[in-house]
Amino acid sequence: MTTPRIPGAVPAVANPPATAARRWATRARLLLVALGGAALLSGLDAALVRLDVWAPVASQRVGDVHGQVMVLGFLATLISLERAQSLGRAWAYLAPGLYGAGALALVSPAPALLGQLLHVEAGLVFVAVYVALWRRAPRPLVAAQVLSAVLALGGAVVAILVGVPHALPWLAGFVVVTIAAERAELAALVMGPSADRRLLALASALTLSTLAALVFPVVGERLVGLSLLATAVWLVAHDVVRKQLRLTGQRRYLAVALLAGYVNLALAGGVLAVSGLLASTGTYDVIVHGVFLGFGVSMVMAHAPVILPAVLGRPLPYRPVLWLPLVLLHAGLAVRFTGALAGVTALWQVGGVATVIAMLAFVVTAATLVVRR
Numbered sequence: 001m002t003t004p005r006i007p008g009a010v011p012a013v014a015n016p017p018a019t020a021a022r023r024w025a026t027r028a029r030l031l032l033v034a035l036g037g038a039a040l041l042s043g044l045d046a047a048l049v050r051l052d053v054w055a056p057v058a059s060q061r062v063g064d065v066h067g068q069v070m071v072l073g074f075l076a077t078l079i080s081l082e083r084a085q086s087l088g089r090a091w092a093y094l095a096p097g098l099y100g101a102g103a104l105a106l107v108s109p110a111p112a113l114l115g116q117l118l119h120v121e122a123g124l125v126f127v128a129v130y131v132a133l134w135r136r137a138p139r140p141l142v143a144a145q146v147l148s149a150v151l152a153l154g155g156a157v158v159a160i161l162v163g164v165p166h167a168l169p170w171l172a173g174f175v176v177v178t179i180a181a182e183r184a185e186l187a188a189l190v191m192g193p194s195a196d197r198r199l200l201a202l203a204s205a206l207t208l209s210t211l212a213a214l215v216f217p218v219v220g221e222r223l224v225g226l227s228l229l230a231t232a233v234w235l236v237a238h239d240v241v242r243k244q245l246r247l248t249g250q251r252r253y254l255a256v257a258l259l260a261g262y263v264n265l266a267l268a269g270g271v272l273a274v275s276g277l278l279a280s281t282g283t284y285d286v287i288v289h290g291v292f293l294g295f296g297v298s299m300v301m302a303h304a305p306v307i308l309p310a311v312l313g314r315p316l317p318y319r320p321v322l323w324l325p326l327v328l329l330h331a332g333l334a335v336r337f338t339g340a341l342a343g344v345t346a347l348w349q350v351g352g353v354a355t356v357i358a359m360l361a362f363v364v365t366a367a368t369l370v371v372r373r
Contacts, residue, residue, distance in 0.1 A: 026313060028093065029081065029085075029311060029312065029313070030312070032077065032081050032093065032096045032097060032100060033078070033081070033311060033312065035077055035096070035097070035099075035100025035101065035103075035104070036073070036074050036077035036078045036081070036096070036099075036100055037363070038100070038103070038104060039069050039070070039073030039074040039077060039099075039100055039103035039104070040070070040073075040074040040359070040363070042062065042069050042073070042103065042104070042107045043066060043069040043070035043073065043074055043103075044356050044359060044360065045057050045062060046062045046063050046065065046066035046069060046070075046107075047066055047070075047352065047355075047356055048353070048356060049062055049063035049066070050063045050066055051348075051349050051352040051353065052349070053349055053352075053353060059107075061107070061112075062107050064112075065106040065107060065112065065115070067164055067168065067171070067288070067292075068103070068106060068115075068116070068119065068159060068164065069103045069106055069107060070292065071155075071171045071174070071175065071292060071296075072099055072102065072103065072119045072122070072152065072155070072156060072171070073099060073100060073102065073103025073104075073106070074103070075175060075296060075300075076096075076099045076119075076122070076126070076152055076174070077096045077099040077100045077103070078096070078300075078307075078311070079178055080092075080095035080096040080099060080122070080125075080126050080129065081093070081095075081096040081311055082307060082310060082311055083095075083126070083129050083130065083133065083145075084096060084129060085310065085311065086133060087129055087132055087133055087136075089132070091125070092125070092129045092132075094122075094125045095122050095125040095126040095129055096122075097122075098118050098119070098121050098122030098125065099118075099119060099122040099126075101118050102114075102115045102116070102117075102118030102119040102122060103115065103119075105118055113160070116156065116159060116160045117160075119156040119159075120153065120156045120157055120160070122156075123149065123152050123153030123154075123156045123157075124153060126149045126152060126153065127146065127149045127150060127153055129149070130142070130145050130146040130148075130149045131146060133145070134146055139196055140196035140197050140199065140200040141181055141184055141185060141195075141196040141199060141200070143200055144177055144180075144181050144196075144199045144200045144202075144203040145177070145178065145181045147177060147200075147203045147204065147206075147207050148173070148174050148177035148178045148181065148203065149174075150207065151170050151171070151173040151174040151177065151206075151207060151210065152170070152171070152174040154167075154170045154210070155167040155168075155170030155171040155173075155174060158170055158214065162214070165277065165278065166213075166214065166217075168277065168288060169209075169210045169213050169220075169221065169224045169277070170210050171292075172224070172228070172268075172288075172291045172292070173203075173206045173207060173210050173224070175291065175292060175295070175296045176206065176228060176231055176265065176291065176295065177199075177202075177203045177206060179261075179295070179296065179299045180199055180202070180203075180231055180234075180235060181199060181203075182299075182303065183235060183239055183258075184196065184199050186303075186306070187238075187239055187240050190238070190239065190240040191238045191239070192238070195238065198234065202227065202230060202231050202234060205223075205227045205230070206224065206227040206228070206231070208223075209223035209224040209226070209227045210224055213277075217276070217277075218276065221272060221276045221277045222272070222273045222274075222276060224272060225268075225269045225270065225271070225272030225273030225274070225287075226269065226273045227269070228265060228266075228268060228269030228272065228291070229265075229266055229269030229270050229273060230269075231265065231269075232262050232263075232265040232266035232269060233266065235258075235262050235265075236259070236262045236266075239258060239262075240255075241254075241255040241258045241259045241262070242255075242259075243255075245259070249318065250305065250318035253302075253318065253322060253323060253326070254302050256326070257298050257299070257301050257302035257326055258298075258299070258302050260294070260298050260326075260330050261294065261295045261296075261298035261299050261302065262295070263294075264290045264291070264293075264294025264295045264298065264330075264333065265290065265291060265294070265295040267286065267290050267294070268286060268287045268288075268290030268291045268294070268295070271283050271286050271287050271290070272287045281340070282340040282341040282342075282343065283341070285336070285337070285340040285348070286337050286340060286341065289333065289336065289337075289355075290333075290337075293329070293333060293355055294329075294330070294333050297329060297359060298326070298329065298330070301322070301325065301326050301329070301362055304316055304362075304366055305317070305318050308366065308370070312370065314370050315370070316366055316369055316370050317369055319369060321365055321369075322362075322365060322366075322369075324361060324365070325358045325359070325361040325362035325365060326358075326362075328354055328355075328357060328358035328361065329354075329355055329358035329359070329362075331354065332350075332351045332352070332353075332354025332355040332357075332358055333351065333355060334351070335347055335350055335351030335354065336348055336350075336351025336352050336354075336355065337351070338351070339351055
């Protein structure tokens with residue numbers, strides 16, 4: 001017999017504690033994404049300061065911490081947030097929180113050491129997250145990701161003890177190994193069962209080269225360059241990008257973004273292998289921004305329709321307008337590198353400003369697409 005429903009009675013809500021927990025988790029993720037976004041905006045402001053053009057906050061302090069804010073404040077916050085979600089443990093979210101807080105501390109009036117120490121603490125938690133993921137799935141692919149977190153931690157420590165320029169190979173290794181592992185995971189069917197082992201070998205070579213660069217810079221930096229070049233060649237040879245160039249829509253967009261990133265990584269690795277890191281301001285600019293902008297940011301643009309839904313819980317639909325920031329980014333890099341190598345400051349500045357606009361355009365475009373969806 002069915003119990004009659006009392007008029008005006010409020011229906012029982014199924015599992016309210018679980019619903020409240022999901023809402024809390026969503027708000028926490030949005031807060032961490034906002035921390036990464038604040039780091040991105042601060043890093044772009046710092047980029048304008050370093051280009052010696054108008055910037056909203058024309059602070060030399062902000063310009064000095066540009067690299068750490070962009071790599072550890074922006075990229076590491078988003079990457080560690082995605083990994084924390086994969087692990088599904090509350091303590092894992094300390095890593096993106098500490099990375100984001102460290103970036104804000106670096107651009108604040110607080111002592112710079114505070115932000116750097118927060119990044120070291122974030123790195124320790126990040127390594128623990130990857131170790132927990134490796135214990136759950138002890139695959140060579142996950143072992144390579146553990147090395148990427150070790151490189152991020154090493155970069156934070158070296159930045160304090162030796163200086164930011166010497167930390168750049170560590171931070172570059174972190175970005176490159178992380179993204180290469182992402183590609184090996186997403187394109188596992190194309191790359192084959194041996195991709196995990198090859199990636200681990202490349203990650204190990206890059207890690208050992210980075211250690212060598214700290215002790216023997218002349219030889220070690222060139223080994224880092226060769227490792228970056230080898231990784232780029234491996235990705236081009238085994239990824240699906242060449243086949244997808246003939247397709248249309250999102251798959252062609254993904255292929256172009258990936259291939260452009262691989263070309264920039266190969267360029268940066270080749271220049272580093274030939275000249276070393278600090279041979280000239282022009283080659284230094286090509287190496288640093290070839291890895292972090294040409295490769296790293298291009299990969300963010302490529303994978304955003306896949307990764308952002310996992311982080312935000314909302315889809316990012318592909319639309320042709322996404323081509324605009326991607327094309328502007330690589331056009332700006334081409335102009336910037338030409339100006340840097342030729343010693344033409346105006347070209348270098350124009351190209352640099354174009355890359356800043358491209359990244360802002362991508363953030364605005366992606367946010368608009370997510371909200372409208």
